[in-house]
Amino acid sequence: MAFSSVEATQKDLEKCDYICSENIATVVFLAHATQKPILVEGPAGVGKTELAKAVARGLDRRLIRLQCYEGLDEAKALYEWEYAKQLLYTQMIKEKINDVVSGSNSLSDAVDRIAAQEDAFFSKRFIQPRPLLQAISSEKPVVLLIDEVDKSDPEFEAFLLEILSDFQVSIPEIGTISAVNIPFVVLTSNNYRDMSDALKRRCIHLYIDYPERDLEEKIVRLKLPETGDRLIGQLVNAIRGIRRLDLKKKPCISETLDWAQSLIALQVEDLSAQVLDQTLTVLCKYRSDTEKVRDNLKTIVADTGSKWSTLS
Amino acid sequence: MVNLVLKFAACARGGGLRISTSEVLDCVGQLELIDCLQEPQFEAVLRTNFAKSRREQHHFDQLYHLFFHELRQDFGIFHTDGLQDRMEEFLAVLTPENNAGPLDRALLDFMAGDPLAFLQEMGRIQGEGEGRRQGMGSNLGSVTRRLGVMLQLNRLQAAVTQFTDENIDRIPWEKRKSLESHFNERIESARRLLLQNPKPAGENLKKIISHDQHLADLGETAFVSLTQKEVEELREVIKQLVRKLKDTAGLRYARQKKGVPDIKKTLRQGARYQGIPMEIIFRNRPLRKTRIVTLCDVSGSVWSAARFMLNMLYSLQECFTRVRSFVFVAGLDEVTEIFEKNEINQAIEKVLGEADIDYGAATDYGLTLRLFKKYFMDVLNKKTTLIIIGDGRSNYSNPEVEILDDMRDRCRRLIWLNPETKQFWYSGDSEMRTYEGSCHEVRPCQNLNQLLDFIKDLVL
Numbered sequence: 177m178a179f180s181s182v183e184a185t186q187k188d189l190e191k192c193d194y195i196c197s198e199n200i201a202t203v204v205f206l207a208h209a210t211q212k213p214i215l216v217e218g219p220a221g222v223g224k225t226e227l228a229k230a231v232a233r234g235l236d237r238r239l240i241r242l243q244c245y246e247g248l249d250e251a252k253a254l255y256e257w258e259y260a261k262q263l264l265y266t267q268m269i270k271e272k273i274n275d276v277v278s279g280s281n282s283l284s285d286a287v288d289r290i291a292a293q294e295d296a297f298f299s300k301r302f303i304q305p306r307p308l309l310q311a312i313s314s315e316k317p318v319v320l321l322i323d324e325v326d327k328s329d330p331e332f333e334a335f336l337l338e339i340l341s342d343f344q345v346s347i348p349e350i351g352t353i354s355a356v357n358i359p360f361v362v363l364t365s366n367n368y369r370d371m372s373d374a375l376k377r378r379c380i381h382l383y384i385d386y387p388e389r390d391l392e393e394k395i396v397r398l399k400l401p402e403t404g405d406r407l408i409g410q411l412v413n414a415i416r417g418i419r420r421l422d423l424k425k426k427p428c429i430s431e432t433l434d435w436a437q438s439l440i441a442l443q444v445e446d447l448s449a450q451v452l453d454q455t456l457t458v459l460c461k462y463r464s465d466t467e468k469v470r471d472n473l474k475t476i477v478a479d480t481g482s483k484w485s486t487l488s
Numbered sequence: 489m490v491n492l493v494l495k496f497a498a499c500a501r502g503g504g505l506r507i508s509t510s511e512v513l514d515c516v517g518q519l520e521l522i523d524c525l526q527e528p529q530f531e532a533v534l535r536t537n538f539a540k541s542r543r544e545q546h547h548f549d550q551l552y553h554l555f556f557h558e559l560r561q562d563f564g565i566f567h568t569d570g571l572q573d574r575m576e577e578f579l580a581v582l583t584p585e586n587n588a589g590p591l592d593r594a595l596l597d598f599m600a601g602d603p604l605a606f607l608q609e610m611g612r613i614q615g616e617g618e619g620r621r622q623g624m625g626s627n628l629g630s631v632t633r634r635l636g637v638m639l640q641l642n643r644l645q646a647a648v649t650q651f652t653d654e655n656i657d658r659i660p661w662e663k664r665k666s667l668e669s670h671f672n673e674r675i676e677s678a679r680r681l682l683l684q685n686p687k688p689a690g691e692n693l694k695k696i697i698s699h700d701q702h703l704a705d706l707g708e709t710a711f712v713s714l715t716q717k718e719v720e721e722l723r724e725v726i727k728q729l730v731r732k733l734k735d736t737a738g739l740r741y742a743r744q745k746k747g748v749p750d751i752k753k754t755l756r757q758g759a760r761y762q763g764i765p766m767e768i769i770f771r772n773r774p775l776r777k778t779r780i781v782t783l784c785d786v787s788g789s790v791w792s793a794a795r796f797m798l799n800m801l802y803s804l805q806e807c808f809t810r811v812r813s814f815v816f817v818a819g820l821d822e823v824t825e826i827f828e829k830n831e832i833n834q835a836i837e838k839v840l841g842e843a844d845i846d847y848g849a850a851t852d853y854g855l856t857l858r859l860f861k862k863y864f865m866d867v868l869n870k871k872t873t874l875i876i877i878g879d880g881r882s883n884y885s886n887p888e889v890e891i892l893d894d895m896r897d898r899c900r901r902l903i904w905l906n907p908e909t910k911q912f913w914y915s916g917d918s919e920m921r922t923y924e925g926s927c928h929e930v931r932p933c934q935n936l937n938q939l940l941d942f943i944k945d946l947v948l
Contacts, residue, residue: 181523182522182523182526182529198528198529198532199528199532199535202522202528202529202532202533202536203532203536205521205522206518206521206522206533206536209518209521210514210517210518210521212514215540217541217542251748259749259754259768260765260768263754263758263764263765263768264764264765267763267764267765330870330871330900367542368901369900369901369928370541370896370897371541373506373508376540376541377508377510377511377540379540380514380536380537381535381536381537381539381540381541382536383542383545
């Protein structure tokens with residue numbers, strides 16, 4: 177079985193192209209063993225969403241994703257009545273309704289007869305399941321990713337509590353629907369605002385930071401095996417140097433990979449200041465950042481400890 | 489094992505982390521699943537259950553290190569060579585004469601390896617000043633109490649030396665040495681605890697320093713050094729921005745239009761097609777209203793910038809429906825109404841002239857926060873964005889950072905705008921370093937570009 181111990185978890189995730197520290201593996205293992213949701217925090221681009229995807233691959237489950245945003249409500253996240261369908265059905269079976277009420281001799285009798293059929297209109301047939309309901313009512317266990325939960329409104333967060341602690345949802349017209357299989361839940365947050373204590377209490381907390389040097393090298397090697405060892409070392413050193421600067425947006429792992437890929441495309445074997453200068457646009461997403469890195473090119477060069485050709 | 493975790497949880501609570509019973513239960517349950525002899529895993533379990541945000545993690549790491557490393561590192565030795573007995577003997581010597589206060593007992597417990605009482609004491613000292621309502625707000629109280637603890641620690645150290653000296657014949661040399669170094673280490677870690685304020689790691693804090701050049705020259709000129717003509721130009725730019733903001737707000741409305749279906753309208757529409765509802769009409773959803781609360785420092789040190797800040801407050805209030813504005817020096821007054829009723833220039837003159845504030849007084853952020861807590865705390869809720877505008881220069885009075893923490897907990901986002909040059913932020917009587925840890929975001933706001941960046945970030 178997948179994810180049977182901490183070490184196994186680390187290996188399983190690695191098989192799914194996700195290299196992680198022991199800390200991350202421990203948390204994933206625990207979440208799997210105790211069926212608790214994980215709340216993942218960390219800067220943008222360190223692989224929070226990727227973690228959920230890797231877990232889904234590792235457990236061979238379907239990934240259901242709910243992207244949160246301001247104004248997200250139950251109708252978008254949980255379920256919605258298909259009003260159009262309901263109304264159209266009403267129109268189409270008008271005659272049938274006439275049949276049902278035809279024998280009644282008073283108005284209240286007719287209403288009673290229709291009331292007896294009410295379930296026909298408020299049944300699962302007319303419910304359009306949204307991600308949360310899909311995840312709960314799925315026959316096979318799934319991985320549910322609630323992405324950027326900090327962007328949602330506090331009301332929505334409170335509404336999540338029922339699902340996260342009991343894995344059930346209440347639909348007033350039908351009743352409570354309990355989970356067929358308990359999904360593996362991953363919530364991610366960019367720390368835009370603090371989550372409530374109640375939500376935090378129900379989750380296992382995980383903070384993912386920029387990876388250590390070795391880990392980052394390993395990641396580049398795994399994702400882009402054609403990169404030369406020498407280049408990987410220089411690359412990662414340069415990235416770490418750039419991260420130390422005070423930038424608007426620090427380059428994250430995905431940018432490291434993009435950069436490595438463009439270096440391969442340019443057939444660079446040895447990183448030089450010129451190459452760095454030319455390919456900065458891959459790393460820096462703001463003009464001010466680009467200028468800042470350019471100003472500090474010399475320091476980054478010195479820090480990598482490799483031989484650099486001069487900028488002349 | 490359970491006892492150990494319970495003890496650590498109690499200590500962590502004493503040290504200021506919020507840990508609920510269910511989290512302890514989870515933690516104990518999870519420890520059974522992992523290999524506890526592997527320290528990284530053990531630590532990961534504790535951390536994942538006890539420190540549930542980035543801000544708390546740094547604090548957790550300190551406590552973890554103290555509890556599992558500094559205080560327990562030589563457990564093994566104790567039982568083997570009778571060092572434990574000597575320690576108990578020493579502690580027994582100290583106990584009767586020093587049975588005076590809770591602090592002494594706490595310190596002795598700490599020496600014996602139980603940091604709970606000491607941590608609680610520390611927590612009390614750091615929270616000092618919160619309960620006091622009258623008089624000069626100052627942090628003198630916590631300083632003197634810290635001094636008391638410091639003296640007590642020195643006394644303890646002297647006692648250790650004395651004890652080893654007195655028993656020079658009875659205890660062999662190596663044991664005396666290890667005993668002494670053991671105690672000194674503990675005293676040292678107690679001292680470290682005393683001196684450092686547990687502050688969250690600042691790396692996660694969003695600090696925005698903008699270099700974009702919008703209006704190349706004008707934008708970069710500090711508010712302080714603007715001529716009258718430039719002031720007019722700036723007003724014009726701000727006006728443009730506000731117009732743009734209104735457009736964006738309109739766009740947001742359009743995108744999020746769809747709410748619940750409007751049955752009445754749908755049926756009426758359906759009447760055209762023999763009662764068949766061909767088209768479902770949805771009710772418009774009202775735009776989510778951002779609530780903004782602003783606290784603006786209008787004291788002498790930020791005088792030149794204050795006008796612009798007020799200008800900005802006014803624009804904000806025009807753009808959003810629910811803005812409440814406060815100004816302060818050493819006291820606090822709400823100026824929302826003045827802004828609502830008057831034209832911009834008049835409003836600013838009125839605020840600077842008529843608000844119920846002593847403009848000559850020395851700025852006191854602590855007092856301001858205390859007053860805010862007393863009268864206006866209900867203004868903040870999870871929908872509010874709180875913007876504080878000021879240089880954080882509090883004339884060495886008590887910064888009352890706990891109240892700010894409290895405010896952060898209550899609002900959606902807490903943003904600090906500082907009209908001072910960044911180089912001076914941490915100098916002199918500036919409390920920026922203290923306040924920084926409690927904010928979601930800290931920005932310099934000296935010139936138009938930075939102001940524009942901020943407003944855009946806030947709304948767009």
